[in-house]
Amino acid sequence: MSEESFDLVIRGQRVLAAAGTAPREVGVRLGKIAAIEPLGSGLHGADVIELADDECLLPGLVDTHVHVNEPGRTDWEGFASATRAAAAGGVTTIIDMPLNSIPPTTTVDGLKLKRAAAEDQAFVDVGFWGGAVPGNKTDLRPLHDEGVFGFKCFLLPSGVDEFPQLDAGELEADLAELKSFDALMIVHAEDSRTIDRAPHAGGPEYAKFLASRPRGAENEAIAEVIERARRTGARAHILHLSSSDALPLIASAKRDGVRLTVETCPHYLTLTAEEIPDGATAFKCCPPIREASNRELLWKGLQDGTIDCIVSDHSPSTLDLKDLENGDFAVAWGGVSSLQLGLSLIWTEARHRGIPLEQVVSWLSRKPAALARLTNKGQLAPGYDADFCIFAPDGTFVVDVTRLKHKNPITPYDGKALSGVVRRTFLRGQEIDGRTPRGRLLRRGGT
Template identity: 75%
Template structure:
């Protein structure tokens, strides 16, 4: 038979490992995987260079697109173009920082309408769990959101208020009735209130204002409320290594809890952040070198399930680069385009195989949101690919990133591994023609633009 596309290469990463393979694609899905040399025929054939590896497209389940309402911070066109440039073929958009936030079905429809014609990769949506919207949880679930996000302290924007622990438990109990997941920004508001108030340009002042104890307390709360309700829970952006034994213990007890961390916690360390470098401000904060190494160990031993970006952009002005005031600057790091290279650069120094990195950044995030056709190169899966050159080196230039605002904590950083091409459903992403689909839970698509 003749396929729509065949990709041939000496290094193709499938579920059986890395091997010389030919991958046949028809109607946007992988329909054949054969040994290299079998001569699969296609309308279009892509031959990988010897230094390239074919990877499954990454799945990033933690992206703040901010559109509509704060499109000057980021938007679907710029965010998904950046995602594709970094080998990410599926994102799941967070419910806050857009106006309106995705806390009811009407807001979800508004967001989908805005995204429909400008997505360069596939896009799904989280719902929001906020006070006064308990009765919106089931309708949002039925409308296809992938789960629900809540905060246990002020979110940074007034239109997305936090839940207290009892409210979170009530919502978790509701989610348990239809097996939806609650994803939690876990920092304890009381502990933050008792910490020193950050001010000025000293990074040490900001770090002291977000102590690891605040994260530890909140994660313990999430674990217990998940235990009591039987709900699925997921801890977002783990930065404190102290929580790893708690997570491991809870899982041994049968609590349905998972966790993620982010490239900035795995690559940056507090000791190297200059005073005034508000590009590095995020919540929870980047911590010390020893803490970073324990997070890596948590990934290797399986306590942390996946790595996602927490792409949280803003305008240049909100970062207050001139004053460097950590107390007033917006907290968030933009890394959607750079995640694979950042993580691979650190992983290879630790002797960790590329296959493990892909598991953490593609397979496991897809499993978290139950996207059964994503995150692997396998028969029947979407033909979402990244052509990756693991040995190619480059230096990060903020001006060359596709994010809307040229602000990054990684400017001038030397990285290993470059994404050379990205394919979505068998079509190469060109940055000009948006072909992304809007995804519902269960991989049912709406507004497909193929």
């Protein structure tokens, strides 16, 4: 084998490939994983990286729930800042949500504007969800043909006027349409009528805000999604599950053959309502962070397979929209900024629970890739993109919001001590340096 057989070779004692973690050598050619051999095989490359004793080689993470907000609300976030943050956290692929940008991605023209905004400033690979809103049923197939990975809808007001909610009948009609070309509907499942009957959220008390978004609102909406997915045979996905009460219903639907998948997010797995100070609107998100007992049941739902994957729901905003001066939970924008921190957040919790790193990486990489049908992402295996994260699982750091890469310096994790440090991130065999954007814009079924 010649010295130039591979563009890059990475060697280490802990390489997390599809068959598990072992001492291995990985050879990269033309941006793809071309060989995985036992350590000591002597693969040669133009560049060779020897992992330190405390480092693991992981597949790049896949985050299918990111609000980039560009164009239109680029002061909230943008493709350059969001993808730098992703890379700093070991994330090599994101899929951008169709709302909070102006225009939303509810038409092919909107998708083209989004792609034009992302072109030449993405540091990781970027795909796009389409949006399902009242009146755009005829836009769904053209968006699908243009390469969106599926369609997002809300069952209550989204928070932005340009992305209105579907009612149950519209949801079923759109699901039936998506079934005809086997597309995925991803759903923000909270029931607006239940929330309308709940107490008002006004003021700085977190307990009041929590009471204003009860578990029953999620449970009701999830039941609706399951019933409509059952009737149509379409694929449906529950976004950002926070109510553990819904787990038995979800498990039952899956056993019945309903084509249902479910995600949750780091904030629901690492934070608890009991520890949120009054007025701390950095913690506001919808559905909300719930009690410690609820958190424990979400972890059980992950471990038994009821919940499929973990994604960030990175939903940033400007500082003024968080109403930091008054700390009013009714006024503040709902969204948690965590795109850069997901692996360390989940690993910090998982290791205390005896959950191995391989399982964490599956939830954060392989499973989200499978959700989006990204067949060349999410695993360290021959033929896959050479997207890597070099991770030191025993390293520690304290979150400093001023050093995070996303645009606005606010996160509920500021000052939190975490385990696990992302040291380097590679996209198709090239290290992401934060200066040269090499990310590609992905289309469903290929680039």
